Amino acid sequence: MSQTPALEVKNLTKKIKGKQIIKGVSFTLVPGEVFGFLGPNGAGKTTTIRMIVGLISPTSGTIKIGGKNVRTEFTEAMRHLGCIVENPELYPYLTGWENLIHFQKMDSSIPKTRLNEVIELVGLQNRIHDRVSTYSLGMRQRLGIAQALLGKPKVLILDEPTNGLDPAGIREMREFIRQLAREENLSVLVSSHLLSEIQLMCDRVAIISKGTVLRTDSVDNLLAEQERVIWRAEPIKVAKEILSMETEVTEGPDHTLITLYNEPLLPDWNEKLVKAGVRVKEMRTQLPSLEDLFLEVTGGESID
Amino acid sequence: MINLVRNEMLKLLRKKRLYVIILIIAFLVPLFTYAQFKEIQDQREKMGNQDWRTTLQQEITDTQNRLSSSRIQDEWRKFLKIRLSQQQYYLENDIDPRAPGAPTFMRIFVENSIDLLLPLLVMVIVADLVSSESSGGTIKLLLTRPVKRWRILLSKYLAMLLSISFIVLSVAVLSYGISGVVFGYGGWNMPLLTGFTVSGDELLTENVHIVPQWQYILMEFGLVWYVCMIVGTLTFMLSVLLRSTAAVMGIMLASLIAGAILANMVSSWESAKYFFMVNLNLTNYVSGMATPIEGMSLGFSMSVLAVWGIAGFIIAFVTFSKRDIY
Incomplete structure (x- = not known):
């Protein structure tokens, strides 16, 4: 402008x-x-x-x-x-x-x-x-x-x-x-x-x-950059093993796994899981709240 | 600028401070009128049933006798002559010098209120002029307008000037109007003596002359207004410096009362004469009362007050335009 x-x-x-x-x-x-x-x-x-x-x-x-x-x-x-x-x-x-x-x-x-x-x-x-x-x-x-x-x-x-x-x-x-x-x-x-x-x-x-x-x-940019994928799969251990070979994985609440969002690679990851006999029940993207973002940017400084 | 001053006057009026002041004066004046009235009655009782004309005639004869004596100094002779003409004026014009009219009451009232009562009333108006904006947070809105800070402060100062003039004027009007009911409204032309000077322990009478009472009162009210402006300016400065109105009032009150106390006990501490608060009693110079400290004169006191006032004014404006507001 x-x-x-x-x-x-x-x-x-x-x-x-x-x-x-x-x-x-x-x-x-x-x-x-x-x-x-x-x-x-x-x-x-x-x-x-x-x-x-x-x-x-x-x-x-x-x-x-x-x-x-x-x-x-x-x-x-x-x-x-x-x-x-x-x-x-x-x-x-x-x-x-x-x-x-x-x-x-x-x-x-x-x-x-x-x-x-x-x-x-x-x-x-x-x-x-x-x-x-x-x-x-x-x-x-x-x-x-x-x-x-x-x-x-x-x-x-x-x-x-x-x-x-x-x-x-x-x-x-x-x-x-x-x-x-x-x-x-x-x-x-x-x-x-x-x-x-x-x-x-x-x-x-x-x-x-x-x-x-x-x-x-x-x-939008700030949030998009931090977009995540939430996985619900069984057995969760195998799923985690396979996914961690591809990308960074953290365990979320309620037996979920969280990975970075990477659109072109996502279908491949899914295919690998399915081939290994993992039943993928749910796979969804999630925008983090600014709160998560804030904590990340400030290095965990408290905010009320 | 007129608009800014109008704003300030609107706020002053809405805060109802001026009404309170008028109420205070309207309450005090009848009180003092009654006190004065009682005093006159008391005096009359002491003198018995004698007519005041007879007493005055005796005094005149007494003065004449003293004048005819050859041994008195020239200067004293001059003073006695002036006294004589004053007494003769009272007799000729049928004025009882001990039964004052409303103008006399007015004069006595301001002479006694110049060093404490009026400064206190001024303080009530001025103390929160700036500090209330700081403590109320409205200063943030006031100072984020397209108006320079010094203009905003000046508009407040002008509003202060107007309200002080209003207070002095209402003291005049109320004391005249209310006391006149008891004492009558006449007596504007009554001759009064002024021009006394004090040198050492001696009261010098060489410049003494007679002025009509209206002129005398005008002079005193001018001095009263001047004193009120200086006290107002100093309170204004404190109001800029401090956020708390109570602190402003406290400091001003303490120094005014300290002035009244000091005036009675500092005769040997000469440099105390540079304090503003021992110089407030300007009307004493007109009526010829002894000064608290040697070497004080009307010119001296007015200059000391002016220096304090100007310093206060400058400090107020400099700090206000530079200060960070949190």
Whole structure:
């Protein structure tokens, strides 16, 4: 793709009290994609995001939003950005409407009519004139998104967007994010420590651990590479012997064997088993969850 | 910028702090009015049934007698003459100098509240101006807008300036309005003496002159506003530096009270005069009360306060625009 990246992060580092917290993070977001930022707690996700939105100044490296450098062209860069960092903390003593007006006044390029658009988009019409202190967490989350979309940003940054939402809320949020990316050509950066969520929501994912990006790839690629075949065969001992001559075999649960997925060779392996008198009952491919992947990439670091 | 200041004013109003302050003043003023009223009654009782005009006439005769004596110094003679004209004005215009009108009450009220009560009220407004955004997390939304940080802080500072002016104004209006019910609303032109200076143990009277009360009050309110702005700026700085509003209040409260205590016991510790909190009593210079430490004057105190204020302002803006927000 030759278009300018919506968000470009290059060699970002951050030192706090002599300790290197972020050690050279780089990635880019193209318009219209949902990008997942995955890592365990304390991996540096939030610090990286705070540097992108300008709350923390990086020790070195550049961040460009819509081609504008966050450090040297702060206001221009921020025009292209909408974000929720951690929880959507709005003013509880103001109404939803007043909160939005408050943020609309901070950017002269936003017309007042935009307020009704975003309120409708997140579906808060009925409660918008109530105080935020009376809102449920889901409603606050929606108001937070309305606030983030107010300036028609090119990049939307959501830190743990489904935190504290019920399953229906999570599903709704996920669909909403996908819809925004598809219909408004918005780039969305979503951070999460929940793998299943990222897997369902994102096009591409960066796995971050201990301040470095370990892998960046599309979700499909990452998963395909780790695709496995599950075998159920009898007698299992013979099957294992034969298969281990061809490839790496591990024993799975419930008397199964697991091998790598290798499409051209698979029929041959099967033939050999059958010839040796092994009864192959089941042979299926399985995509690993991102969880397995994550454990493999990070070398077994725990994730919750 | 106007929009930003409006935002800040909206938040201040919604937090209802200003109402609380007005309520506090509206509660205290009748209290003090009653106290003042009691005091006047007490004085009258002591003087018996004698008419105040007779007492004043006696005082005038007394002053005249002293003036006619040839042995007094020129300077003292000048002062006595001014006193005399003041007393004669009271008599001619039928003003009882011991029965104050609302303007006098106003004046006494601000003179007594300049070093503690008003700074406390200012503190209530200013203490959480920035720290509440940090502790509530809304600062993250505030600082990710296409607005530079110093502009956001400046809008908060201007909102503070407006609310302090509002507090000072409402003190004036409420103290005048409420006390006037008891004391009457007249007395704006009553002559008052000002221009005393203190040198060593001596009260110098060479610059003493008479000003009408309205001018005197205007002067004092100007000083009160100035003191409130400095206290406000320092509280504002603490509010930027600390996340906890309680800590801001604690530090400010401690230093204000320390100032009140210090003022009574530091006469021999000369360098203590560079603390901001012993310099808050600016109205004392107008009325000619002794200063807590030798060598303090209105100009000196105002400059000390200005230095503290400017330093606080710079520290607040520099840290706010550079700070990492976690």
